[in-house]
Amino acid sequence: MSHPFENKIFALIGSPERCSRRDVYEALAAVGGVIDDRISTFTEYVVEFKHNGKTKKYAKALEDNKKGYLILLNEVQLFDIIDGKAKAPVRPDFGKDMEVLQPLKKHEAYTRQQEKEWNDLLNHKRMSNMAKYGVTMPDGSIAKIDLRPLDLTRRLLELMKKHPDQYGFVIPGTPYEYCNVCGRSAKVHIRADKDSEYIKLCQDCYNEMMAEFTGTEMPEFIPEQFMCDDESGKSHKFNIEFLIFATGKDLTAKEIGKSKRRIQVHGELDADVGAMLQLLKRKIIKAINTKHIDESGYINNGIAEGYIEYNSKRKDHDVIIDGKPFTWEELKKNISSHEGWNIRIELNDVDDIVE
Numbered sequence: 001m002s003h004p005f006e007n008k009i010f011a012l013i014g015s016p017e018r019c020s021r022r023d024v025y026e027a028l029a030a031v032g033g034v035i036d037d038r039i040s041t042f043t044e045y046v047v048e049f050k051h052n053g054k055t056k057k058y059a060k061a062l063e064d065n066k067k068g069y070l071i072l073l074n075e076v077q078l079f080d081i082i083d084g085k086a087k088a089p090v091r092p093d094f095g096k097d098m099e100v101l102q103p104l105k106k107h108e109a110y111t112r113q114q115e116k117e118w119n120d121l122l123n124h125k126r127m128s129n130m131a132k133y134g135v136t137m138p139d140g141s142i143a144k145i146d147l148r149p150l151d152l153t154r155r156l157l158e159l160m161k162k163h164p165d166q167y168g169f170v171i172p173g174t175p176y177e178y179c180n181v182c183g184r185s186a187k188v189h190i191r192a193d194k195d196s197e198y199i200k201l202c203q204d205c206y207n208e209m210m211a212e213f214t215g216t217e218m219p220e221f222i223p224e225q226f227m228c229d230d231e232s233g234k235s236h237k238f239n240i241e242f243l244i245f246a247t248g249k250d251l252t253a254k255e256i257g258k259s260k261r262r263i264q265v266h267g268e269l270d271a272d273v274g275a276m277l278q279l280l281k282r283k284i285i286k287a288i289n290t291k292h293i294d295e296s297g298y299i300n301n302g303i304a305e306g307y308i309e310y311n312s313k314r315k316d317h318d319v320i321i322d323g324k325p326f327t328w329e330e331l332k333k334n335i336s337s338h339e340g341w342n343i344r345i346e347l348n349d350v351d352d353i354v355e
Contacts, residue, residue: 003032004081004087004088005028005032005045005081005082005088006031006032006033007032007033007122008032008033008044008045009036009040009042009043009045009122009125010028010033010044010045010046011037011038011045011047011061012024012047012049013046013047013048013049013055013057013058014048015049015050016049016075017050017075018079022133022134024047024078026133026136027079027082029129030082034122035129036125037128039070043064044071045070045073046061046065046070046071046072046073047075047078048073048074048075049074049075068091068092070091071090177200179202179205180199181205182205184202184204186201187201187206188200188202188203189201203243207243210244210245211244214246216244216249216269219273222251223240223277224240225239226238226284228281228284230288230289231289236261236284236288238253238255238256238284239253239254240252240253240280241253241254242273244269247269248266248267248268248269249266249267249269249271249276250264250265250266250267251265251267251277251280252264252265253280253283253284260309260323260324260325261284261288261320261322262307263280263283265279291322292304292305292321293321298334298337307320
């Protein structure tokens with residue numbers, strides 16, 4: 001027979017007199033109860049310990065208790081019910097007298113979905129409690145374990161599979177942020193929609209999740225760096241990044257050092273990664289041996305290629321050509337010196353696709 005506190009959500013007010021808050025957490029967890037930091041629609045019980053009676057949380061508890069939305073308990077009542085010395089009071093069932101105006105379609109499916117959402121809510125709050133209060137180990141020590149990022153990743157993956165056309169927004173990670181799964185440096189932020197929270201993932205954890213989502217095999221080996229010399233003998237070193245997306249996969253080489261060359265190759269989901277790597281190397285060699293702008297800042301042969309990047313210091317965009325940032329003002333002289341000439345401006349995404 002289950003305990004009356006099983007799967008019930010509690011809010012705590014004040015400080016216990018007979019034990020610590022962690023002891024309260026362990027006592028409730030032992031019978032299946034779940035602690036929440038705030039009072040919400042799902043709160044079944046509020047436990048009133050020693051306090052000054054002046055908090056907004058306590059005022060809300062009194063109001064909701066008066067309306068029958070929750071039940072207010074004191075410390076003695078809580079432990080008497082936990083120990084089986086007293087029966088747990090039950091809040092009124094507001095739904096029993098409601099008139100059903102229209103029968104629910106697919107009632108069983110709706111009920112299953114409601115149960116799943118409720119279990120997800122309970123599990124998330126249990127994981128929050130584990131992260132806050134920790135878990136008692138066999139030797140008596142307390143280990144704080146945070147499983148929430150893993151659960152968030154699982155739920156996001158389920159959502160992505162359910163709505164593949166709206167799988168999320170991916171943006172680069174920023175320095176000093178760490179992967180929610182493994183703790184390494186985060187490379188990617190991903191979320192289900194504009195209103196949901198971001199999950200921070202490293203390159204490997206992100207690719208493993210997207211490989212499962214798309215059914216793509218992870219490559220056995222991707223080099224972290226590539227180094228080669230240009231025709232003058234100068235060495236260039238590039239970091240290599242590999243990312244899987246819902247519609248394909250990308251290999252990106254970013255030059256290390258003062259130069260900011262960025263070379264990218266895009267492939268379909270079933271593209272051969274080895275062929276993509278070979279194409280990327282050829283593009284790198286071509287890029288480091290091509291000069292689009294001469295020393296005086298004029299475009300060679302009337303053609304220049306590069307990419308656009310936001311400059312946070314200037315709070316404006318730069319045009320990166322030959323690995324060097326140029327402002328629009330710096331490029332202006334190329335226009336004024338060709339007055340009367342025709343001009344064509346093209347904005348392209350990645351143009352090399354490996355079939």
